[in-house]
Amino acid sequence: MNFTALKPLSPGTARGPIARLSAPLSLWGGLDLDDGTICDVNHPQCGQSLSGKVLAMRAARGSSSSSSALVEAARRSVAPCAIILVRPDPILVIGSLVAADLYGIQIPIILVTDKQWETLPSNGAAVVEASEETGRVRFLS
Amino acid sequence: MELEPVDQKLLDGGFGAASAHAMALLVRYGEVFGAERFISVNSAHIDGCLYHGPSSIDFVRRFVDLGGRVRVPTTLNVAAVDVVHPGWHQGPPDLLPEQALLTALHEELGCVATLTCAPYQRMLRPRFGEHIAWAESNAIAFANSVLGGRTDRYGDFTDLCAALTGRVPYVGLHRTENRRATLVVHVPDVEDTGLARDLYFAAMGYVLGSRSTDHVPVMIGLPADASEDELKALGACAASAGAIALFHAVGITPEAETLAHAAGGADMDLTEIAVSADDLRAAVRSLCPLREGEQVAALCLGTPHFSISEFENLARVVDGRRAAAGVEVYVSTSREIAAHVEQAPDLAPVLAFGANLVVDTCTYLAPVVRETTGAIVTNSGKWAHYGPGNLRRRVGLMSLEDCVRSAETGRVAAT
Numbered sequence: 201m202n203f204t205a206l207k208p209l210s211p212g213t214a215r216g217p218i219a220r221l222s223a224p225l226s227l228w229g230g231l232d233l234d235d236g237t238i239c240d241v242n243h244p245q246c247g248q249s250l251s252g253k254v255l256a257m258r259a260a261r262g263s264s265s266s267s268s269a270l271v272e273a274a275r276r277s278v279a280p281c282a283i284i285l286v287r288p289d290p291i292l293v294i295g296s297l298v299a300a301d302l303y304g305i306q307i308p309i310i311l312v313t314d315k316q317w318e319t320l321p322s323n324g325a326a327v328v329e330a331s332e333e334t335g336r337v338r339f340l341s
Numbered sequence: 342m343e344l345e346p347v348d349q350k351l352l353d354g355g356f357g358a359a360s361a362h363a364m365a366l367l368v369r370y371g372e373v374f375g376a377e378r379f380i381s382v383n384s385a386h387i388d389g390c391l392y393h394g395p396s397s398i399d400f401v402r403r404f405v406d407l408g409g410r411v412r413v414p415t416t417l418n419v420a421a422v423d424v425v426h427p428g429w430h431q432g433p434p435d436l437l438p439e440q441a442l443l444t445a446l447h448e449e450l451g452c453v454a455t456l457t458c459a460p461y462q463r464m465l466r467p468r469f470g471e472h473i474a475w476a477e478s479n480a481i482a483f484a485n486s487v488l489g490g491r492t493d494r495y496g497d498f499t500d501l502c503a504a505l506t507g508r509v510p511y512v513g514l515h516r517t518e519n520r521r522a523t524l525v526v527h528v529p530d531v532e533d534t535g536l537a538r539d540l541y542f543a544a545m546g547y548v549l550g551s552r553s554t555d556h557v558p559v560m561i562g563l564p565a566d567a568s569e570d571e572l573k574a575l576g577a578c579a580a581s582a583g584a585i586a587l588f589h590a591v592g593i594t595p596e597a598e599t600l601a602h603a604a605g606g607a608d609m610d611l612t613e614i615a616v617s618a619d620d621l622r623a624a625v626r627s628l629c630p631l632r633e634g635e636q637v638a639a640l641c642l643g644t645p646h647f648s649i650s651e652f653e654n655l656a657r658v659v660d661g662r663r664a665a666a667g668v669e670v671y672v673s674t675s676r677e678i679a680a681h682v683e684q685a686p687d688l689a690p691v692l693a694f695g696a697n698l699v700v701d702t703c704t705y706l707a708p709v710v711r712e713t714t715g716a717i718v719t720n721s722g723k724w725a726h727y728g729p730g731n732l733r734r735r736v737g738l739m740s741l742e743d744c745v746r747s748a749e750t751g752r753v754a755a756t
Contacts, residue, residue, distance in 0.1 A: 209373050224554065224583070229706075229727045233394065239730045242627070259554055261584045265388055268497040272394040287555060289584075290513070291496035293373050297366060298498050302399050 203316050203337040208330035209288055210296035212306030214281035218339075219253035220322040221245050227273070227292070228265035236278030254326045254337075255280035258317060259287040270295030274305045282328035283309045284337065286317050310335035342371060343378045351506050359409025359450075363502035370499060371510030380472055380511045382492075385415040385504035386460055388476035389497035390447050391706075392421040392440045400498060401446045404505060411451040412507035416460045418477045419646075419702045420444055423709065425676065426699070431708040452504065456701040457675035459573065459646040461488065464677075469595055472515055474503030478586070479645045479723065482576030485587040487569060489595040491515050494586045514587055520596060521605035522559035522589050526552070527615040531564055534618040536625065537740035538564075542571040543722030544621040546578025547628065550585050552614060559589040559603040559611075567593055570651050577645050578722035628725040631716050631737035631753045638715030638734075640664070640748040641704040642696075642741075643673030644724040652682050656690045658745055664695035665751035669710055672696050673703045694745075706731050716753060718744045 222244050225231070230240035236251030251273075260266060270292060273279035279299070283292060288311060296307045308330035312320065325340040350356065351364040371379065389397065422430050422440050430437060444454055455464055458477050467473050467490030475481050475492040476499075484490040493513035495503060503509045514520055526549060531541045549558055567575075567590065579585035589597035597603035604611055642655070655672070664670045672691070674682070679698040682688045699709060705724045710717060716735040719725055725738035739747065739756060746754040 226581075228393075229730050241729045242726065259584065261550075261554075261582070265391060265393065265497055267499075268389060268391070268393040268397060271396045271400070271498075275394065275396045288374065290370065290374065290494060290499070294366070294370055294496060294498045297369055298400060301366070302396060302403075 201339045203312055206335035206337065207311040208332065208335035209293045209309040209311060210307065211330050211332055212308035213327070213329045214254070214306070214308055215325065215327040216252050216254045216281040217325045218321060218323060219248060219250050219255050219280070220320060221257040224257055224259045224261035226261050226266055227269040231269055231273060233269065233272055233276060233278065236273060250280045251278040253280050254282045254284060254328055256284040256320055259285065260289040260292050267291045267295030267298065270307065271299045271302065274299040274307060275303055279307060282307060284328065285309065285311055286314060308335070310337065342368070342376055345379065348379050348508060351508065357408055359404040359407035360412070360505050362407060363404065363505040364508070367499065367502045367506060367508065367510065371512065374510060374512045376510030376512045378511050379508040380515060381507055382413060382472045382474040382503055382509050384413055384465055384467065384473045385411065385500055386418060386475040386477060386480055387415060387447065387452055387500045387504060388418040389501050390417040390420055390444055392436065392443050398439065398443055398446065401443065401501065404501065405446050405449050409450050409505050411504040413504060414465065415452040415504040416455040416465055417444070417447055417452050419458050420456050421702060422707050423699050423702045425701060429699070429709045431711060450505070455675065457646050458703065459648070459675070462646070462648045474500060474509050476500035478580035479573065479577035481586045482580045482588065483573055485514055486576055486589065486594050487572050494584065520557065520587060522557050522597070522603040523611060524553055524556035524558045525600065525611050525613040526558045526560045527613065528560050528562040529616060529618040529621065530562065534621045536621060537742065538571065539574065539720045540625055540738070540740045541621065542575045543578050543720065543738060544624040546575035547582045547624045547722050548616050548620050549575070549588060550579035550582030553585055554583050557587050557589070559591060559597055559600065561591050561600065563590045563593055565592055570648055573645055574722065578726070581723045581726045625738060628722060628738035631735060633753055633755045635753040636715035637668055637718055637747045637751050637753055638712035639669040639671065639710040639717045640744050641671050641717055641719045641724055642721065644703050644705050644719070644721040647672050647674040647678065649678055649681060652688050652691055655741070656688045658741055659694035660690040662694055662745065662749055664748040667712065668748045668751050669712055670694060670696045670748055671699050671704045671709060673699045676700045708732060718747045718753065720744050
């Protein structure tokens with residue numbers, strides 16, 4: 201299964217296991233920057249690692265420091281490798297742009313529709329490709 | 342995107358290389374959201390001064406090296422440590438010099454080291470309708486909702502880029518049509534919930550944040566005499582529990598004189614939900630997993646930073662009382678308000694109770710609580726939400742009176 205003609209928010213190509221979250225996460229305060237695991241005890245996926253994963257969540261939430269958390273996680277090599285959202289999140293986008301600017305680490309961010317979200321697998325791996333114009337996700341079986 | 346001459350001049354380096362670099366990032370950011378043009382902002386509030394690691398310094402140093410200077414009045418949000426009381430710092434020792442360097446680099450760019458998450462209390466009160474570029478989720482919610490200023494959800498990096506250019510993409514909550522209420526939230530009376538007022542506003546914010554994703558909510562039924570402190574607490578919880586950057590409350594907030602005013606017309610077809618007293622009590626229970634009689638290590642107040650009126654209320658509550666030996670009491674606030682508290686005779690009961698005034702930072706992110714066993718109690722929903730993840734501690738949300746009773750006995754009070 202592929203999703204094509206997606207709206208790209210930040211460019212890059214990345215491949216990793218899918219981490220599909222059932223609730224929005226604030227990366228700041230919610231992501232342990234030492235090991236890339238979810239540390240928000242109120243989050244249903246608390247304890248799950250996002251390091252090197254294709255992070256999929258409907259929306260981000262919470263702190264405006266999440267952009268810094270994303271860049272610092274990238275610098276420490278524990279960031280998600282790509283992010284799939286339904287609702288565009290400016291805070292994550294700027295984090296992705298700065299990670300590329302400061303450290304040359306691309307974390308592509310793309311948008312899927314509500315309908316695509318419903319069919320998005322919660323396991324397996326995916327390749328996320330985002331250019332300036334378009335984006336796609338290839339799901340690997 | 343249509344760039345005005347000033348935007349092009351910024352981009353071309355006419356205002357220096359740092360502003361040009363900042364503008365290039367903002368153009369990329371604006372393009373993602375389909376911005377048609379840029380607008381000017383009158384102030385910026387920077388959250389990137391909180392040290393998250395070497396990347397925080399790498400980002401700012403680039404602008405310092407390029408000779409950057411902010412182009413609008415710019416305040417700084419909280420830092421990662423209280424450098425006024427270095428002895429209280431329980432975290433890694435390296436954090437002190439690293440944070441001091443990060444703050445100094447921002448000052449080199451012309452930012453004012455206010456180091457508070459509530460600049461709107463005393464330092465910078467945006468006027469109604471004024472465009473600003475603020476970061477820090479509680480400050481964004483307060484400026485938009487309570488003051489009627491106009492800021493989108495800026496975060497680290499975009500905030501400093503806005504300060505260095507004085508320009509932001511005209512998107513999000515800068516635009517009138519995006520500020521209109523899209524969800525009506527009927528809220529219960531305080532009396533029906535049986536909750537103390539501070540818990541009521543914290544829980545209401547928490548439920549509002551959880552239920553309003555993708556919406557601008559307008560509340561009907563919030564107490565008409567809701568104070569700025571109460572709206573501050575509500576907004577901070579709503580921003581923590583969901584990405585709420587703007588809420589309205591009919592008859593209370595400036596863009597909601599009536600429901601029609603908030604919605605942008607009387608005939609708008611709005612989704613309606615009702616929050617029950619049970620919902621609020623359930624929210625409090627979820628944020629207070631503590632057992633009655635459990636050992637208490639600390640009481641933490643001031644998330645967001647305590648106002649003078651909150652100190653006045655605290656002084657009334659703790660007058661003649663004293664925290665138990667072994668229970669630490671911290672109140673986070675700005676340096677400026679702390680200086681007032683330390684010399685105001687009517688606030689002496691706060692210090693006599695045993696409170697330590699933490700400045701420049703906040704106890705939910707800075708490790709200052711020394712006692713390593715026991716729970717931490719707070720009346721801040723934001724503290725109760727983030728504290729367990731940040732500090733790996735057991736945390737309980739309680740009313741101020743119950744917090745104080747718990748601190749007095751060293752045991753979690755019956756509620």
